[in-house]
Amino acid sequence: MKHFMPVRLCTGEHSVAENAELFQHCGSRCMIVTGKTSAVKSGALDDVAGVLKRCGIPYLVFDEISQNPSVDSCILAGHEAGDFGADFVVGIGGGSALDAAKAAAVFAANGGLDENGFYAKDWDADPLPILLVGTTAGTGSEVTKVSVLTDSKGRKHSIHDDRLFAAAAFGDPRYTMALPQPVTLSTGIDVLSHCAESWFNRKADEVSRAFAVRGIRLLYGPLLAAAEGRALSLEQRGQLYDASILGGLAICGTGTCFPHNVGYYLTERFGIPHGFASARFLPALLSLVREKEPAYTERFFRELDLSEDALLQLVSACLPYQKVRMTRDEIAAALPRWENNNSVRNTCCAVSTAEIQAILETLFTD
Numbered sequence: 309m310k311h312f313m314p315v316r317l318c319t320g321e322h323s324v325a326e327n328a329e330l331f332q333h334c335g336s337r338c339m340i341v342t343g344k345t346s347a348v349k350s351g352a353l354d355d356v357a358g359v360l361k362r363c364g365i366p367y368l369v370f371d372e373i374s375q376n377p378s379v380d381s382c383i384l385a386g387h388e389a390g391d392f393g394a395d396f397v398v399g400i401g402g403g404s405a406l407d408a409a410k411a412a413a414v415f416a417a418n419g420g421l422d423e424n425g426f427y428a429k430d431w432d433a434d435p436l437p438i439l440l441v442g443t444t445a446g447t448g449s450e451v452t453k454v455s456v457l458t459d460s461k462g463r464k465h466s467i468h469d470d471r472l473f474a475a476a477a478f479g480d481p482r483y484t485m486a487l488p489q490p491v492t493l494s495t496g497i498d499v500l501s502h503c504a505e506s507w508f509n510r511k512a513d514e515v516s517r518a519f520a521v522r523g524i525r526l527l528y529g530p531l532l533a534a535a536e537g538r539a540l541s542l543e544q545r546g547q548l549y550d551a552s553i554l555g556g557l558a559i560c561g562t563g564t565c566f567p568h569n570v571g572y573y574l575t576e577r578f579g580i581p582h583g584f585a586s587a588r589f590l591p592a593l594l595s596l597v598r599e600k601e602p603a604y605t606e607r608f609f610r611e612l613d614l615s616e617d618a619l620l621q622l623v624s625a626c627l628p629y630q631k632v633r634m635t636r637d638e639i640a641a642a643l644p645r646w647e648n649n650n651s652v653r654n655t656c657c658a659v660s661t662a663e664i665q666a667i668l669e670t671l672f673t674d
């Protein structure tokens with residue numbers, strides 16, 4: 309495996325204001341792509357607008373990005389960016405806004421491109437330069453070449469392309485201070501999934517494993533504190549943010565494995581937030597690898613200096629009670645999506661469709 313992560317990453321307090329030249333290097337007219345609230349509430353939009361004004365860069369805000377963003381909303385953002393004459397895109401928000409900004413940069417540079425052309429990577433022009441400002445500690449999208457969008461049939465797909473790397477990304481933990489507990493937990497548990505799914509991935513190597521282990525070690529204390537209802541300090545928020553970047557670096561090299569992909573189905577079908585949806589399958593992942601790759605699983609917990617019980621307790625402390633019920637017929641009808649699926653195949657041990665069926669039936673049927 310080759311590691312390639314060409315994003316200039318600025319972390320720490322005031323990292324946006326202290327790196328105004330990175331905005332100037334990207335262009336002279338800016339399209340900001342974001343959601344309705346977090347960019348404003350976090351203070352990130354104010355900081356970005358302040359830098360753009362100081363640099364004399366006109367900007368337009370597109371704030372129509374919702375959770376699990378649709379390709380259509382990205383096409384719309386791309387058209388507005390084109391009409392405005394934007395020559396770079398700034399995404400502000402959690403994973404949804406950052407992934408949407410990457411796609412909007414593609415559509416802005418390729419007027420007339422439709423959903424099929426987007427997924428086929430039939431792009432005549434490179435995307436506009438992209439800057440990303442994170443407001444949650446979870447996605448890792450800041451440092452990946454991945455955009456996860458919902459297509460016109462309501463299905464989540466990830467697209468991976470080197471052209472989707474940001475020119476620069478900013479991780480200021482102050483923006484995450486006011487996050488409500490459910491968002492802290494759903495995004496934090498997503499980091500745990502990224503790190504674990506990277507470790508138990510066929511493509512893992514010593515570099516990705518180092519990112520994954522360090523990510524979980526940084527994450528464990530603050531996430532457990534958040535799950536127990538304690539307020540987090542700026543230092544703890546910074547640890548969560550750094551862990552999210554480490555998780556992003558880990559999956560940048562390996563990708564995720566089956567919990568993420570099966571989790572997409574829970575999100576599509578029941579609206580369960582992404583982080584909670586993937587994490588529902590972490591216990592099943594650990595149980596499978598414990599059985600099929602016991603030595604490798606032992607090494608994981610030894611390097612974490614954590615017991616399996618402790619990690620599972622963290623997962624259950626973060627997951628809210630959400631009653632999800634499916635019929636056996638419904639599960640059987642969904643199974644073809646996991647046949648020959650890359651994420652499932654990337655799990656370090658073989659995982660059959662029958663095993664996914666058994667996992668879903670155990671969790672979600674009476």
Ligand SMILES: [Fe+2]
Nearest residue numbers: 447498502582
């Ligand atoms: Fe994720």
